[in-house]
Amino acid sequence: MENRLPIVSETAHSAAATGLRTAGVILGGSAFVAVCSHISIPLWFTPVPLTLQPFAVLLVGLMLSPRVAAATLGAYLLEGAAGLPVFAPGFTLGAGMAHLLGPTGGYLMSYPAAAALVSWMRSNVGRGFGGAALSAASGNAVILLCGFAWLARWTHAAAGPAFALAVLPFLPGDALKVVAAAGIARGWDRIRRDRYTYP
Numbered sequence: 001m002e003n004r005l006p007i008v009s010e011t012a013h014s015a016a017a018t019g020l021r022t023a024g025v026i027l028g029g030s031a032f033v034a035v036c037s038h039i040s041i042p043l044w045f046t047p048v049p050l051t052l053q054p055f056a057v058l059l060v061g062l063m064l065s066p067r068v069a070a071a072t073l074g075a076y077l078l079e080g081a082a083g084l085p086v087f088a089p090g091f092t093l094g095a096g097m098a099h100l101l102g103p104t105g106g107y108l109m110s111y112p113a114a115a116a117l118v119s120w121m122r123s124n125v126g127r128g129f130g131g132a133a134l135s136a137a138s139g140n141a142v143i144l145l146c147g148f149a150w151l152a153r154w155t156h157a158a159a160g161p162a163f164a165l166a167v168l169p170f171l172p173g174d175a176l177k178v179v180a181a182a183g184i185a186r187g188w189d190r191i192r193r194d195r196y197t198y199p
Contacts, residue, residue: 022068029060029072030079033111034086046165047103048151051088054143054170055177057111058136061118062185069115077108106150106166107143114139114146127189132182140174 036052043050061069080086083096087108100108118139125131144167152162 025064025068026072026075029064029069030076030086032056033060033073033076034079034084037086037088040088043169046169048107048147048166048170049088049104050170050173052177053088053107053111054140054174055181057115057143058118058139058177058181059184061115061139062122062132062136062181063188064115064119066116066119066123069119070112073111073115076111080108103151103154104147105154107147109150110143110146114142117142122185127186129182129186132185133178136178136181140178144170144174 033053033056036056038051040049040051057073060072063069064072076086077100081097081100087099088104099105118135121135121138122132125134148163148166151157151166152159155162155165157165
């Protein structure tokens with residue numbers, strides 16, 4: 001019994017350290033998304049601004065495990081719902097939950113699932129640049145489709161006009177975000193020589 005106590009204590013210490021590290025990653029990741037959300041350009045023809053939020057979501061998904069990526073974006077949404085200034089500025093019904101129920105709510109609420117999908121796909125498709133780009137593109141498609149569906153319902157617009165407001169203006173920029181996120185993730189892998197264990 002005496003021989004087991006140090007082992008149990010060491011295991012508990014290791015679990016606590018891992019938990020603290022994961023919590024730090026989640027909070028740091030949600031802060032990164034918040035910073036990117038404020039790099040925003042309002043567009044006069046749509047209530048959806050052009051932001052770096054999707055880039056941040058894709059990069060989080062490429063860098064973390066599905067569970068931690070989803071938790072990071074879940075924390076981000078909780079921070080925003082609580083009224084913290086983490087969402088993109090611009091047209092909105094207000095802060096907190098009102099923002100989540102506004103015209104961009106579909107994009108926002110898709111983030112945890114999109115980040116988890118990106119992470120899962122990268123683990124299964126491959127860790128090269130092509131796999132990272134395909135994973136990021138899939139997650140970006142989820143974000144755009146959820147945003148489109150929500151905005152169509154929010155504005156009571158037909159599919160065509162809603163698609164023109166929610167998807168088409170963002171395709172060129174999103175393509176650049178996908179490539180940039182994949183390139184950064186792949187570059188990080190090379191720096192770490194693929195020896196880093198993703199949380």
